Amino acid sequence: MPKPTIAVIVGSNRKESINRKYAQALVKLGADKFDATFVRIDDLPMYNQDNEGTLPAEVVRFKDEITRADGVLIVTPEHNRSIPAALNNAVHWGARPFGKSVWPGKLGFITGTSPGTVGTALVQQHLRSVMLGLGMTLLGGEAYVTFKPNLFDDQGNIGDETTQKFLQGFVDRFATLVGQISGKTA
Numbered sequence: 001m002p003k004p005t006i007a008v009i010v011g012s013n014r015k016e017s018i019n020r021k022y023a024q025a026l027v028k029l030g031a032d033k034f035d036a037t038f039v040r041i042d043d044l045p046m047y048n049q050d051n052e053g054t055l056p057a058e059v060v061r062f063k064d065e066i067t068r069a070d071g072v073l074i075v076t077p078e079h080n081r082s083i084p085a086a087l088n089n090a091v092h093w094g095a096r097p098f099g100k101s102v103w104p105g106k107l108g109f110i111t112g113t114s115p116g117t118v119g120t121a122l123v124q125q126h127l128r129s130v131m132l133g134l135g136m137t138l139l140g141g142e143a144y145v146t147f148k149p150n151l152f153d154d155q156g157n158i159g160d161e162t163t164q165k166f167l168q169g170f171v172d173r174f175a176t177l178v179g180q181i182s183g184k185t186a
């Protein structure tokens with residue numbers, strides 16, 4: 001039986017993104033349960049309804065990658081207490097043209113990290129509201145992670161045992177649900 005597939009969207013377009021590192025650590029926690037592919041959003045053109053007639057090639061690729069995946073892991077920073085521009089742009093392209101949205105029925109897990117004490121809580125609330133409105137099914141619970149330099153160890157794993165156990169619970173529940181929905185259960 002093949003493993004379920006996960007498309008990973010990182011909401012940051014920054015080279016040294018802490019959220020990309022966090023996403024990579026989460027993927028390691030689920031390595032025996034699903035196959036993950038990181039989906040690019042930093043090359044998507046700015047959303048423009050005028051371009052919906054002939055979608056740019058990057059947009060076609062992005063929408064195909066989401067459509068093919070059994071689940072979507074979104075790991076995002078918080079920008080001005082809300083959704084970063086690069087991620088919002090990808091959400092828009094995914095939703096359009098009308099009737100061709102890739103989001104309905106797709107199972108998602110939203111999380112993120114920031115150095116702030118509320119650890120992306122507000123962006124996650126905004127994004128959940130948007131993605132539920134677009135028809136996604138979202139994993140319950142709240143995975144807000146405050147970034148500290150020791151969040152990752154030298155191998156890129158979650159460094160702290162308590163945080164690792166907390167996140168393993170989310171990854172396991174996500175993997176179980178994606179397996180059940182896709183029919184690819186071990």
Ligand SMILES: Cc1cc2nc3c(=O)[nH]c(=O)nc-3n(C[C@H](O)[C@H](O)[C@H](O)COP(=O)(O)O)c2cc1C
Pocket residue numbers: 012013014016017018019020076077078079080081082113114115116117119120
């Ligand atoms: C435009 C901008 C707005 C930001 N707003 C917030 C914010 O609202 N809350 C927060 O916790 N951090 C905020 N930050 C700090 C980010 O958490 C920090 O830059 C973090 O490294 C971003 O994640 P990344 O490394 O994955 O890009 C902001 C950073 C930028 C550049």
